[in-house]
Amino acid sequence: MTDDLPLRPATPDDFLKASTLLFGLFHRALDQEEQDLDRRVWEADRTLVVTDADEVVGHTFAAARDLTVPGAVLPAAHVTGVGVAPTHRRRGLLTRLMRRQLRDLRDAGREPLAILWASEARIYPRFGYGLASTRLELSIDTREVKLPAATAGGRLRAGSPADLYPELTKVYDTLRPERPGWSSRTDEWWAQVLADSPGRREGATERRAVVHEGEGGVDGYALWRSKSGWSSTGPNATVHVSEIAAADPVAYATLWRFLLGIDLARTVTYGFAAVDDPLLYLASDIRQLDTHFADGLWVRLLDLPAALAARRYATDLDVVFEVGDPLLPENAGRWRVAGGPPGATCERTSAEADLACDVTDLGAAYLGGTSLAALAAAGRVRELRPGALHRASTAFGWYRQPSAPEIF
Numbered sequence: 001m002t003d004d005l006p007l008r009p010a011t012p013d014d015f016l017k018a019s020t021l022l023f024g025l026f027h028r029a030l031d032q033e034e035q036d037l038d039r040r041v042w043e044a045d046r047t048l049v050v051t052d053a054d055e056v057v058g059h060t061f062a063a064a065r066d067l068t069v070p071g072a073v074l075p076a077a078h079v080t081g082v083g084v085a086p087t088h089r090r091r092g093l094l095t096r097l098m099r100r101q102l103r104d105l106r107d108a109g110r111e112p113l114a115i116l117w118a119s120e121a122r123i124y125p126r127f128g129y130g131l132a133s134t135r136l137e138l139s140i141d142t143r144e145v146k147l148p149a150a151t152a153g154g155r156l157r158a159g160s161p162a163d164l165y166p167e168l169t170k171v172y173d174t175l176r177p178e179r180p181g182w183s184s185r186t187d188e189w190w191a192q193v194l195a196d197s198p199g200r201r202e203g204a205t206e207r208r209a210v211v212h213e214g215e216g217g218v219d220g221y222a223l224w225r226s227k228s229g230w231s232s233t234g235p236n237a238t239v240h241v242s243e244i245a246a247a248d249p250v251a252y253a254t255l256w257r258f259l260l261g262i263d264l265a266r267t268v269t270y271g272f273a274a275v276d277d278p279l280l281y282l283a284s285d286i287r288q289l290d291t292h293f294a295d296g297l298w299v300r301l302l303d304l305p306a307a308l309a310a311r312r313y314a315t316d317l318d319v320v321f322e323v324g325d326p327l328l329p330e331n332a333g334r335w336r337v338a339g340g341p342p343g344a345t346c347e348r349t350s351a352e353a354d355l356a357c358d359v360t361d362l363g364a365a366y367l368g369g370t371s372l373a374a375l376a377a378a379g380r381v382r383e384l385r386p387g388a389l390h391r392a393s394t395a396f397g398w399y400r401q402p403s404a405p406e407i408f
């Protein structure tokens, strides 16, 4: 019986078996270079495994990183590497792993929330994860899209990510505290972002970097690779952008002008455009960006009052939520969130509830991107006092949409 299989915190000895399991589950040939990089971020004491005899047949890891949320940067458990062996699937092992992980994280008290990227969007809502950020995947026809002409100077400098590493990290760290959805990166996590083993390239070049230097120094960068292509009508290469970040509009437009202008390329792809990405408003023809809407970060509140008191709100609010949370009953019940832009409190109350929802919905609304009003329109949040939804939904919003630049 699978239910009897031991589930326990990992030890360093489990890494190779767990890593081999995960390469297989994601249909990837084992890649030594990547496995070495994974080992650098993997923490045994934040990992759970299920074993069967000598084999690891289930795994989940919660990396300790910070996440930017509206108006704050908080510790967040970055859940990743979730998998169950095909020989053991659909017998409840994921359910056991998720339940135990939520309980352990909550009891440890280090992080008020957990986040993840889902391999399949149907998997995690049942564990209280709500869809908190979305993104646009772009496939841009470079001949059809023009950007406004450059209005200011600035210089582009190209190089390898390794050569430009200090500049990349500096720009990222400058921008990170303002962007809900961005995660802190140690050198080890940067190595994941820049991972570039030949097995990853799918016929494209190695990863390249370009930085923009404004008057005050480097203020933007892009990471990209390209893939050769020829058609009967001529050159048909593709530029794949993996990350682009800039501190100001000049740098951002200049980097995009560069990427869209690379000779012999006809298409530029980018999978992580924010749903309010400036490129949507810079491009001469938005349709030619060929946008495809996709899910991003899923958020799970571990400690509901701590999480709701830690973020900032766009307007004053005073609202009582009736919350359901079957997996972490400490979060269930009635909570009053009161305050405004400088800060809010979240306390248990016996007052009548204004809104009723599941913890999944508060996770979805947490980064300010998914509105409580939209969730109510979907029948997931219920308004119990007229007017409460309008006010709470406005307060939970934010001046920019969350956007997560990296699948961890």
Ligand SMILES: CC(=O)SCCNC(=O)CCNC(=O)[C@H](O)C(C)(C)COP(=O)(O)OP(=O)(O)OC[C@H]1O[C@@H](n2cnc3c(N)ncnc32)[C@H](O)[C@@H]1OP(=O)(O)O
Residues within 6 Å of the ligand: 025, 026, 079, 080, 081, 082, 083, 084, 085, 088, 089, 090, 091, 092, 093, 094, 095, 096, 116, 117, 118, 119, 120, 122, 123
């Ligand atoms: C954050 C991340 O790391 S995302 C990566 C997730 N991992 C993968 O996608 C790798 C390949 N897949 C797997 O390893 C496994 O199939 C898992 C981990 C997705 C599921 O593990 P299992 O042990 O089979 O899940 P378990 O038996 O606990 O299923 C729990 C419930 O979720 C449902 N479920 C599980 N996986 C899926 C899925 N891929 N699609 C839809 N429903 C699913 C089950 O049907 C079950 O529903 P029920 O309770 O109504 O019967």
